Amino acid sequence: MLLVPCPYCGPRNSSDLRHVGEAISRPDPNAASPEQWRSYLYLRDNVADWNVETWYCTRGCRKYFKVERNTATNEFRDPPMPGNKIGGKA
Amino acid sequence: MPEFESAIIKTYAPNPGASMFLSDESATTKLLVRSDQAQFGLVFGASSAVGEALICATRPDEWLILGSEPAVDAAAAGIDSGGFTNVIPFTHGRSLFRLTGAHAAGLLEKICGIDWSDAMTPEGAVTSASVALTTCDIIRHDRNGIRSYLLMCDRSFGQYLFDALLDAGDEFGISVE
Numbered sequence: 001m002l003l004v005p006c007p008y009c010g011p012r013n014s015s016d017l018r019h020v021g022e023a024i025s026r027p028d029p030n031a032a033s034p035e036q037w038r039s040y041l042y043l044r045d046n047v048a049d050w051n052v053e054t055w056y057c058t059r060g061c062r063k064y065f066k067v068e069r070n071t072a073t074n075e076f077r078d079p080p081m082p083g084n085k086i087g088g089k090a
Numbered sequence: 091m092p093e094f095e096s097a098i099i100k101t102y103a104p105n106p107g108a109s110m111f112l113s114d115e116s117a118t119t120k121l122l123v124r125s126d127q128a129q130f131g132l133v134f135g136a137s138s139a140v141g142e143a144l145i146c147a148t149r150p151d152e153w154l155i156l157g158s159e160p161a162v163d164a165a166a167a168g169i170d171s172g173g174f175t176n177v178i179p180f181t182h183g184r185s186l187f188r189l190t191g192a193h194a195a196g197l198l199e200k201i202c203g204i205d206w207s208d209a210m211t212p213e214g215a216v217t218s219a220s221v222a223l224t225t226c227d228i229i230r231h232d233r234n235g236i237r238s239y240l241l242m243c244d245r246s247f248g249q250y251l252f253d254a255l256l257d258a259g260d261e262f263g264i265s266v267e
Contacts, residue, residue, distance in 0.1 A: 009218070013203040015203075015220070016219060016220050059218065059220040060218045061149050062149060063149075
């Protein structure tokens, strides 16, 4: 099981989230060449190392977030974490 | 507003002597507030009683008001309508169940990946997760010192979730209430 550190919900089973993929920046559609646009749409580095990824918390907070994961070991580096406890009575 | 009718069939035989109870509270008035403004002083994961209504911070930018219609209307007066704020009647859109019993957390641990210990989910905790593969908002709302959870899912999944909870609760002696 892969525990993904959601910055809002805390560590969650990866089945509660959707792996969106490598976090890449979108080129300006008015200025990008066809090659740049094709690269943005289809080409990925697919590294076996530390990689910044986008995840979507489908079952929890329904937020997109970025997190750095080692694709070879599945470790997460410096995950942004909420408090240990989930809410409680205000 | 049309009269509310729950999606759950009413053919279950209740057992008053059971140690765990599941009740269909779908008729509870539900009002959803989506806003980019902080509402009710509640951060994601917390809940608070305002009068007889229960306000739950179900997402970082979403709050849910539960209760009788007058209580929800009274609590809704406290909504900060500044910024981009939507208030959506949700009574007909969601099924709401209450699971009560000393071993209610044990049942949820069978079908949900959240840590239901007191340390992680104390009284009043609000979270959202997969319960029997159905996306649910779950609120810990104890009754008379007995563990109790409110589970809310899309109305169309209500009958399935109700039956899945009864199935999972069989070993704990669950009954409908």
